[in-house]
Amino acid sequence: MIHPTALVDPAARLADDVEVGPFSVIGADVEIGPGSKIGPHVVIKGPTVLGARTRIFQFASVGEDCQDKKYAGEPTRLVMGDDNVIREGVTLHRGTSQDRGETTIGSRNLFMAYAHVGHDCVIGSDCILANQVTLAGHVKLGDFAILGGLSAVHQFCHFGTHAMAGGGSIITKDTPAFVMINGNPAEAHGLNLVGLKRRGFSREALKALGESYKLVYRQGLTVEQALAEIRRRFELPEVATFVASIEVASRGITR
Structure with a gap:
């Protein structure tokens, strides 16, 4: 042997x-x-x-x-x-x-x-x-994280569970769970919906995560305001994971 x-x-x-x-x-x-x-x-x-x-x-x-x-x-x-x-x-x-x-x-x-x-x-x-x-x-990577070829992650960054980075991404901030990013510097481009569907996430969870994403990224709210609204609206464990991944961010989140 x-x-x-x-x-x-x-x-x-x-x-x-x-x-x-x-x-x-x-x-x-x-x-x-x-x-x-x-x-x-x-x-x-x-x-x-x-x-x-x-x-x-x-x-x-x-x-x-x-x-x-x-x-x-x-x-x-x-x-x-x-x-x-x-x-x-x-x-x-x-x-x-x-x-x-x-x-x-x-x-x-x-x-x-x-x-x-x-x-x-x-x-x-x-x-x-x-x-x-x-x-x-x-660097910390959550479960089911996917990083495309030639991507680079800055020291001390957190990259959330089920998040995905496109090839060649330069990642200098924390990436929330379930989010898809790309570019130099990396920017958020929605949820990693293909990956989440493949892994059997329910329609209810996907809908709640989509609305939570919009609150953080599309409504012009501060992160604190968005998280407060998400906590008020949703009690699903998938949403709690999304919120927690933002709360632990030490370098700010990829926007």
């Missing part, structure tokens, strides 16, 4: 059925769950934990020291859930002691070729980062 040209540190903890391809390097303090397949020329540095059925393609770098100049070699971590796919040339960096000390990634995510996840990012589950998407440090 481990190619004779691969270098696996004796302190690494690999499940019995993990496959490791030619010329890959796996360091100490690396844990890889069952059913995982590590391709050729992959470098994994610890402390890093990879869940079950992780698939990593050639030339990816996982768990490397971050690029923050303040980083001084502290034993920070990268922790990933199950069923993640990491394509060619992807770079995933560990955290820093200035923040959480950990980069955290959920399950069933797809990182397309040459995507980059910076230090201390928190990524949910079922996300898609298309080719060459770049996340700066401290």
